[in-house]
Amino acid sequence: MTEPAPRRARVIALVNQKGGCGKTTTTVNLGACLATIGHRVLLVDLDPQANASVSLGVDPATLSRTTYHVLVDPTDPGTAPVAIEEIARPSSVANLDVAPSSIDLAAAELELAARIGRENQLRKKLAPARASYDFILIDTPPSLGLLTLNALVASDEIIIPIQTHYYALLGMQQLLRTLRMVRDETGHDVEILGVVATMYDARNNLSKEIVNTIKEEFGDKVFHTEIHFSIKLVESSMVGVPLFLHNPQNRGAQEYMALAREVVIREEIAGRAEARS
Ligand SMILES: Nc1ncnc2c1ncn2[C@@H]1O[C@H](COP(=O)(O)OP(=O)(O)O)[C@@H](O)[C@H]1O
Numbered sequence: 001m002t003e004p005a006p007r008r009a010r011v012i013a014l015v016n017q018k019g020g021c022g023k024t025t026t027t028v029n030l031g032a033c034l035a036t037i038g039h040r041v042l043l044v045d046l047d048p049q050a051n052a053s054v055s056l057g058v059d060p061a062t063l064s065r066t067t068y069h070v071l072v073d074p075t076d077p078g079t080a081p082v083a084i085e086e087i088a089r090p091s092s093v094a095n096l097d098v099a100p101s102s103i104d105l106a107a108a109e110l111e112l113a114a115r116i117g118r119e120n121q122l123r124k125k126l127a128p129a130r131a132s133y134d135f136i137l138i139d140t141p142p143s144l145g146l147l148t149l150n151a152l153v154a155s156d157e158i159i160i161p162i163q164t165h166y167y168a169l170l171g172m173q174q175l176l177r178t179l180r181m182v183r184d185e186t187g188h189d190v191e192i193l194g195v196v197a198t199m200y201d202a203r204n205n206l207s208k209e210i211v212n213t214i215k216e217e218f219g220d221k222v223f224h225t226e227i228h229f230s231i232k233l234v235e236s237s238m239v240g241v242p243l244f245l246h247n248p249q250n251r252g253a254q255e256y257m258a259l260a261r262e263v264v265i266r267e268e269i270a271g272r273a274e275a276r277s
């Protein structure tokens with residue numbers, strides 16, 4: 001009998017420096033669907049606004065330690081650094097743990113700025129946790145600052161959510177430049193796993209036109225699943241339980257489940273290609 005292969009989580013950051021494009025909603029609902037189909041998932045909240053933590057039923061105001069403490073190691077020699085496992089906690093979804101953030105994290109950009117290896121901090125801290133999960137998803141803030149840079153360096157791949165509105169592709173060149181910079185400066189090749197169109201509105205032709213523009217830009221990187229505009233997704237984030245858990249028949253829930261299945265398939269293909277090389 002051979003030993004089962006050790007788990008080694010794929011790390012995926014959800015990135016787009018534009019605010020309000022569906023990063024947090026996608027991280028939370030994709031995470032919940034991956035967990036529901038049996039994967040062990042850790043969601044790392046790297047946005048000081050902590051919307052992902054709240055959407056998973058965690059109240060940041062009650063926490064003494066968050067991703068801030070993991071990312072910014074104490075400079076005081078009497079204080080031990082905090083591991084990601086120490087802050088990861090069960091969420092409102094079975095199989096889905098969350099490493100919550102809080103508003104303190106807003107200070108991390110400045111505090112990290114003066115340190116050596118500042119963009120490697122999250123990668124270093126996530127390494128031991130990769131043995132305990134199948135997927136680690138990172139929700140990022142709406143900027144390309146040091147927090148997002150830490151997420152990029154820590155990730156195998158990224159998913160880019162793009163809202164199907166005017167100016168959808170605004171800022172994409174800047175994001176692609178940042179990816180190239182990470183590659184050139186750190187030698188770490190972070191791939192685009194896929195691009196997902198969000199808040200699709202079937203009632204106007206604009207959404208369709210914009211999806212076509214996204215496909216012209218990103219080709220087969222674009223996921224087949226589009227996430228339609230759904231007020232239920234907004235409501236579910238307010239009650240702290242992802243949509244699939246309380247309303248699995250809802251279209252938004254079904255779409256995120258379809259996206260989760262696409263992610264699993266793409267990861268299997270990427271993993272096999274890596275194993276061969
Ligand atoms: N498919 C959707 N349909 C309707 N509202 C959505 C959808 N996805 C996200 N939203 C809402 O849009 C706002 C921005 O989404 P969010 O996921 O927080 O974006 P980001 O994390 O990129 O800032 C939130 O109020 C969220 O509830």
Ligand SMILES: [Mg+2]
Nearest residue numbers: 023024047051
């Ligand atoms: Mg967000």
